[in-house]
Amino acid sequence: MEMATQSEAQDTQDGRILHEWHIPLDDLRNLYFRPALGSGYLIPSTPPRPAHPPAAAAHYNSAAFPTYGSRQRFPSSGSTSSFGANQVQTHPQSHVQIHSAASNASIVTLASSASPSQFARSVSYVHAPPGSSAGGYDNPYPPTRVLTSFEKRRILVTGGAGFVGSHLVDRLMLMGHEVIVLDNFFTGQKSNLSHWIGHPNFELLRHDVVNPLLIEIDQIYHLACPASPISYQANQVKTIKTNFIGTLNTLGLAKRTKARFLLASTSEVYGDPDVHPQPEWYNGNVNPTGPRACYDEGKRVAETLTYGYFYQDGVDVRVARIFNTYGPRMQTDDGRVVSNFIVQALKGEPLTIFGDGSQTRSFMFIHDLIDGLIGLMNAEPSQNPDHQSSESQPPDLSGGPTSGDVDQPVPDLPHGGEVDHRSDVHSPVNLGNPAEFTVRELADLVAEVVEEVKNRPSARSTIDGGDDGIRQLPMPKDDPRQRRPDTTRARELLDWEPRWMLRDGLKEMATFYWDRMKEGSL
Numbered sequence: 464m465e466m467a468t469q470s471e472a473q474d475t476q477d478g479r480i481l482h483e484w485h486i487p488l489d490d491l492r493n494l495y496f497r498p499a500l501g502s503g504y505l506i507p508s509t510p511p512r513p514a515h516p517p518a519a520a521a522h523y524n525s526a527a528f529p530t531y532g533s534r535q536r537f538p539s540s541g542s543t544s545s546f547g548a549n550q551v552q553t554h555p556q557s558h559v560q561i562h563s564a565a566s567n568a569s570i571v572t573l574a575s576s577a578s579p580s581q582f583a584r585s586v587s588y589v590h591a592p593p594g595s596s597a598g599g600y601d602n603p604y605p606p607t608r609v610l611t612s613f614e615k616r617r618i619l620v621t622g623g624a625g626f627v628g629s630h631l632v633d634r635l636m637l638m639g640h641e642v643i644v645l646d647n648f649f650t651g652q653k654s655n656l657s658h659w660i661g662h663p664n665f666e667l668l669r670h671d672v673v674n675p676l677l678i679e680i681d682q683i684y685h686l687a688c689p690a691s692p693i694s695y696q697a698n699q700v701k702t703i704k705t706n707f708i709g710t711l712n713t714l715g716l717a718k719r720t721k722a723r724f725l726l727a728s729t730s731e732v733y734g735d736p737d738v739h740p741q742p743e744w745y746n747g748n749v750n751p752t753g754p755r756a757c758y759d760e761g762k763r764v765a766e767t768l769t770y771g772y773f774y775q776d777g778v779d780v781r782v783a784r785i786f787n788t789y790g791p792r793m794q795t796d797d798g799r800v801v802s803n804f805i806v807q808a809l810k811g812e813p814l815t816i817f818g819d820g821s822q823t824r825s826f827m828f829i830h831d832l833i834d835g836l837i838g839l840m841n842a843e844p845s846q847n848p849d850h851q852s853s854e855s856q857p858p859d860l861s862g863g864p865t866s867g868d869v870d871q872p873v874p875d876l877p878h879g880g881e882v883d884h885r886s887d888v889h890s891p892v893n894l895g896n897p898a899e900f901t902v903r904e905l906a907d908l909v910a911e912v913v914e915e916v917k918n919r920p921s922a923r924s925t926i927d928g929g930d931d932g933i934r935q936l937p938m939p940k941d942d943p944r945q946r947r948p949d950t951t952r953a954r955e956l957l958d959w960e961p962r963w964m965l966r967d968g969l970k971e972m973a974t975f976y977w978d979r980m981k982e983g984s985l
């Protein structure tokens with residue numbers, strides 16, 4: 464495919480270092496260009512009855528029931544499933560046996576009570592997305608790297624079932640790490656991660672970060688918080704609580720376990736900026752009482768807490784300020800502009816432009832963001848004395864870091880001037896694509912790309928809502944007029960630059976939604 468060729472060529476031709484987190488694009492695509500569990504349908508089927516059903520509940524186990532441990536044919540799905548390689552052992556008296564099976568199928572057997580007669584009434588479901596074969600692989604999981612115990616990290620991703628979180632989890636799993644996902648499923652979805660469920664390196668916890676959690680962990684990516692304006696404004700108090708109490712709890716966990724902590728902050732900390740493009744030293748222009756304040760101020764206090772734990776307790780912290788990001792797995796009703804426009808264009812509906820469409824944003828494709836996040840988490844301060852600039856020397860901190868784990872305290876970010884960022888891994892880092900577009904330009908590009916994806920002569924001509932297929936709606940309050948990251952720091956510190964052009968990323972995302980439309984789930 465055109466995009467794969469381009470991206471792969473960039474990997475090898477732009478002269479930049481390939482890190483262990485640069486996974487081949489096709490391996491990543493395998494995880495989202497397929498029907499997710501949860502987007503298909505359930506096919507009832509009847510498992511073969513055992514020749515000699517056990518007489519008592521205590522004998523209900525996988526040894527007594529060959530169904531659970533051997534190859535089995537499910538006539539209704541017409542395919543052969545192999546569950547032996549991926550058996551889940553539950554307590555013998557458990558009412559539910561769950562077998563993660565092939566990459567796109569699983570069986571859930573409900574034995575409503577432990578008696579032979581009731582077993583006869585038990586029902587099995589093969590979960591088979593349309594067009595899939597239910598099972599068929601001995602190892603149902605995508606191949607992951609094998610790491611030594613020295614290299615392998617136990618990594619917590621809060622909000623790991625969401626759009627950004629699930630792509631991060633994919634990458635960390637493919638890299639061979641052990642990943643624990645924590646999500647309250649307010650905006651996250653289990654189907655984003657269904658391909659990992661049952662994998663020995665993977666654990667999914669339904670847990671809200673506003674409650675403390677006691678686990679052992681090496682690294683924490685703290686992503687938990689709805690990011691779309693309609694989601695975070697739906698319950699403003701909860702949004703603030705998530706950012707404040709949730710971050711407090713997660714930092715407490717980092718402190719106790721001495722884990723490295725990365726906060727997913729946001730470009731929204733700059734508010735409606737009066738400095739353009741936005742460098743990290745810019746302190747922003749946020750309305751503390753407006754409708755966006757719960758998120759903007761929530762993330763600002765999350766940053767403040769992060770540096771409180773850094774200075775006071777020596778927690779090894781990283782802060783990524785993430786600019787507008789898009790890609791496959793964004794929920795279709797997410798409400799953000801890219802998902803709205805693509806879904807509207809695919810459905811032949813008018814694209815809803817808020818205001819006159821002259822406001823600007825800089826859109827980053829999800830794979831670029833994940834490169835940046837993992838790069839930042841693993842960045843170490845440069846040991847090269849040439850890189851130790853005076854600005855990045857530790858300021859005089861009475862009562863500064865108390866732990867020897869921390870390499871350098873956060874300097875005050877200098878306003879302009881010559882700075883060498885390579886020695887300062889702790890200060891905030893902008894992650895965004897500096898290519899800036901008006902919302903109107905985005906609408907035009909989306910219409911073109913969707914036309915290509917649908918392979919129709921003119922998608923735009925099929926969009927209702929006036930001559931140009933646009934419906935103009937009022938501008939939301941406090942909506943930033945312009946936004947573009949200054950990415951100098953990310954480039955110098957992480958050797959990171961976005962590689963995905965907007966057109967290519969939009970095509971990838973439109974193809975993802977188009978597949979969902981064809982399978983009937985959109």
Ligand SMILES: O=C(O)[C@H]1O[C@H](OP(=O)(O)OP(=O)(O)OC[C@H]2O[C@@H](n3ccc(=O)[nH]c3=O)[C@H](O)[C@@H]2O)[C@H](O)[C@@H](O)[C@@H]1O
Nearest residue numbers: 690692729731786787788799800803815816817822902942
């Ligand atoms: O996508 C993101 O990463 C960011 O999305 C939002 O920030 P915002 O820039 O307001 O994102 P959108 O809701 O996608 O809006 C972008 C622009 O498009 C406009 N828009 C949005 C939706 C739509 O249907 N039409 C439309 O014109 C909005 O008014 C805004 O000017 C969140 O507040 C951020 O936390 C998040 O980081």
